Amino acid sequence: RKEVEQDPGPFNVPEGATVAFNCTYSNSASQSFFWYRQDCRKEPKLLMSVYSSGNEDGRFTAQLNRASQYISLLIRDSKLSDSATYLCVVNGGSGTYKYIFGTGTRLKVLA
Amino acid sequence: GAGVSQSPSNKVTEKGKDVELRCDPISGHTALYWYRQSLGQGLEFLIYFQGNSAPDKSGLPSDRFSAERTGGSVSTLTIQRTQQEDSAVYLCASSLRSAGRGTEAFFGQGTRLTVV
Numbered sequence: 001r002k003e004v005e006q007d008p009g010p011f012n013v014p015e016g017a018t019v020a021f022n023c024t025y026s027n028s029a030s031q032s033f034f035w036y037r038q039d040c041r042k043e044p045k046l047l048m049s050v051y052s053s054g055n056e057d058g059r060f061t062a063q064l065n066r067a068s069q070y071i072s073l074l075i076r077d078s079k080l081s082d083s084a085t086y087l088c089v090v091n092g093g094s095g096t097y098k099y100i101f102g103t104g105t106r107l108k109v110l111a
Numbered sequence: 112g113a114g115v116s117q118s119p120s121n122k123v124t125e126k127g128k129d130v131e132l133r134c135d136p137i138s139g140h141t142a143l144y145w146y147r148q149s150l151g152q153g154l155e156f157l158i159y160f161q162g163n164s165a166p167d168k169s170g171l172p173s174d175r176f177s178a179e180r181t182g183g184s185v186s187t188l189t190i191q192r193t194q195q196e197d198s199a200v201y202l203c204a205s206s207l208r209s210a211g212r213g214t215e216a217f218f219g220q221g222t223r224l225t226v227v
Contacts, residue, residue, distance in 0.1 A: 032214075034215055042220070043202060043218040043219060043220050043221055044154070044202075044218050045218070046215045046216075046217070049215060087153075087154070097142065097159060097161065097166070097167065097209035098144065098156050098159045098167055098170075099144065099156075099204070099216055100156065101146075101153055101154040101156075102153065103152065103153035104153060
């Protein structure tokens with residue numbers, strides 16, 4: 001089982017749609033959770049951190065379910081500029097201080 | 112405010128040659144990470160530095176790969192006797208503290224290595 005699993009997509013959605021991505025992680029000791037965005041042939045950039053209480057940043061909402069070891073990202077009112085690959089990232093758990101990346105979910109927002 | 116800087120941005124080398132990739136992290140960041148990303152693939156962890164020490168080098172694919180960090184700042188990833196399967200984008204990231212303490216990583220633009 002991969003340490004971080006994501007549906008690779010692609011998710012093709014029309015502008016204005018709401019889309020949700022899910023991610024599961026295997027290490028129950030993981031402590032830090034993030035969503036990164038990666039545009040084609042560019043480096044990953046932080047989209048948002050994910051907190052246990054859930055957090056929202058404009059059109060983006062992230063949720064964490066520790067019991068199910070599950071992270072989600074919701075994008076409302078999708079824009080063409082949201083087209084990218086979204087990477088789920090967790091730290092490796094107690095005593096392991098590396099970031100582990102999922103393979104990413106591709107999103108295409110269509111005009 | 113300089114971000115993470117990597118050089119060269121592109122490197123084409125002949126099979127069997129050695130290459131050195133350089134990473135300048137954000138000033139004051141104690142943790143530094145190397146990843147590589149093959150075309151259409153996810154990020155593969157290579158090595159992690161805390162200061163000048165490398166507590167986790169479990170991702171280095173073979174003994175042809177080595178890395179060092181000096182002065183708690185610049186890091187160099189060296190690949191000896193390059194092979195075609197080494198072709199990938201090598202990404203460096205730094206964070207203020209180690210990943211276990213809730214801090215995010217900031218990435219450089221990567222070095223695109225092509226072995227011909």
